[in-house]
Amino acid sequence: MLSSLVNKYNIAGPRYTSYPTVPYWNQDTFSLKKWKASLIKSFKESNAGEGISLYIHLPYCESLCTFCGCNKRITKQHSVETPYIDAVLKEWHLYLDLFDEKPIIKELHLGGGTPTFFSPESLTRLIKGIVKLALVSDDSEFSFEGHPNNTTKAHLETLYNIGFRRVSYGVQDYNETVQKTIHRIQPFENVKRATEMAREVGYTSVGHDIIFGLPFQTLEHVKETILKTKALLPDRLAFYSYAHVPWLKGNGQRGFNDSDLPSGALKRQQYDLGKQLLGEVGYHEIGMDHFALQTDSLYKSMQNGKLHRNFMGYTASKTQTMIGLGASAISDSWYGFAQNEKSIEAYYHLLAENILPVYRGHILNEEDLIIRKHILNLMCQFETCWSNNSLYFDSLTEVQSRLQEMERDGLLFIDPNSIEVTAKGQPFVRNICMAFDLYLQRKQPDTQLFSMTV
Known part of the structure; x- marks a missing residue:
């Protein structure tokens, strides 16, 4: 059946x-002026109560993972860090100029790309530059995405000391054949080391991202990955279906054929097996494709009816206003959406003209x-x-x-x-x-x- x-x-x-959804945004009725007006309205309604969320997109990676559909720039040149952070901080100042009071930051998330491409010193300058002109909510949640291969103890300690308490690691799958196909080689030992380091430093929520439906991935591969995950018992998991969208520009997903992917029926079996194994050790399904232990804030938010979903995925609390900073980042005022220029060069150009780097959006x-x-x-x-x-x-x-x-x-x-x-x-x-x-x-x-x- x-x-x-x-x-x-x-x-x-x-x-x-x-x-x-983004493909159906109405560009004809959108303008930067309307976007600013919708954001100012939302900010006035929500800042004193809910506060706001910030998503910061850090697009750089040292190598291309061929399963990834995110906006990224591949380079080993770390000289890109300083000008990019300068640009993000300038964008933040342009948004601050719209508001008549300091924003109260409820959530802040660093995504990518690979946030841990950036040095601890660069990340410190970024976050301190953001919060020095804002207030931080007493129940704030700061989180970042870490690559198990390059997240160092210095990264973890530095971000912990400026308020981060949650980290998620991209695991995907532990099978060597699958890892080679998606160009993401990371042994279990690296994930174990990164997870244990985070807990030693004091992080209260450590998450893993696992994908089913990857090329050449079998039911046995998923079982092996889940069993290893159970041994580390992360506080929450994103266990989601691989999104095959090779038609997107700049996407590396053309490195394998459609015939290399599991069928829809096999993908469903992979998910059901993973869900069963996770349930056996106390994980609860949260919304779609997410799991958490009872002690994690995501589970608690589901129980008290406060679970929310936006461009960051599922979040433990709702903020009406979400500002996205960085190339390709998407902002949400509840009344409107706005996406930044995807090209880093175009993003820089507009900021140099003191213009918010928005290139498309939708007013609801x-x-x-x-x-x-x-x-x-x-x-x-x-x-x-x-x-x-x-x-x-x-x-x-x-x-x-x-x-x-x-x-x-x-x-x-x-x-x-x-x-x-x-x-x-x-x-x-x-x-x-x-x-x-x-x-x-x-x-x-x-x-x-x-x-x-x-």
Whole structure:
């Protein structure tokens, strides 16, 4: 039965870190002036209560991992660190000029690329330059992505001393054949060393990222990786499906063929096996593709109904305002999205002209805001309702009609004023959200834009 559902629902679809999704952003109604206005409005509404989130994109890597779909620049020249940090700090100052009070930073995350490409001294200058003109919330969460091969004790101690308490390491898979194919060679010993160092320094949450559906990856490979992961017992895990999007410019995913990838049915088996093994040692599934121990903030946020999802993935608390700094970073004012120039040179050029380096975005209309809330509810709580008139929208009957077949397949329950995703339907939550995605339904793409849902 499961294999037939996988075959039926394994189609290309968004991961819903935003709504509308990036390919459907309306450039015709977007402008830098409107983006600034939406951000100022959001900041005034939320800064004193929730605070804001910051995502800082550090794009440099010393080598190319061929599974990666992120925006990155490959170089071994570390002279790039200083000018890039200068640019990020200038961008931050341009945003600060919009606000009439100091931002209260609730969350700060360093992503990439490889943040630990940067030296501890460079990262110190970056973070101190950010926080010296802001306030830091008493319950803030600072986190970074570390590469197990180059994260040093100096990195960990330096960032710990300026407020970081969470680190996530990209593991992907421990099998040597898979690692060679995706050009990410890192023995278990390196991950073990990096994990233990973080705990010795005092980090309260250590995460691992594991991917299933990688080229040449078998069920046995996934089992081996999960068993080794269990031995280290990270506080949280991202255990997610490889997103094969080789059509993206600058992507290294053309280094292997589609035929080298596991089938949809095998990918589902890989996930189910991993979930079973993780459950045996106390991990709880969080939303889609995430797991955490009961002691981790991500689990606690799910229990108290505060789990949130944005361009950083799942987060333990919600902030209405998220500012993305750095080349390709995406910002979210709740009322609008804005993405920075992807090219580092174009990013530098606009900043030299004292212009926020935004090149595209979307201002949400009233219908967008309602649909966004429903999709967030589904992705974070596996349910949504419209008994409150503020969440009713004109196309609701049409959406319910699209969901009827999924209800017959046992993926959800439809009530007059709500829907609830079943345990059987949780692996297909992306498909369920697609029924609400009015942009996708009104204009199906001519070419594939998204990775497969399974």
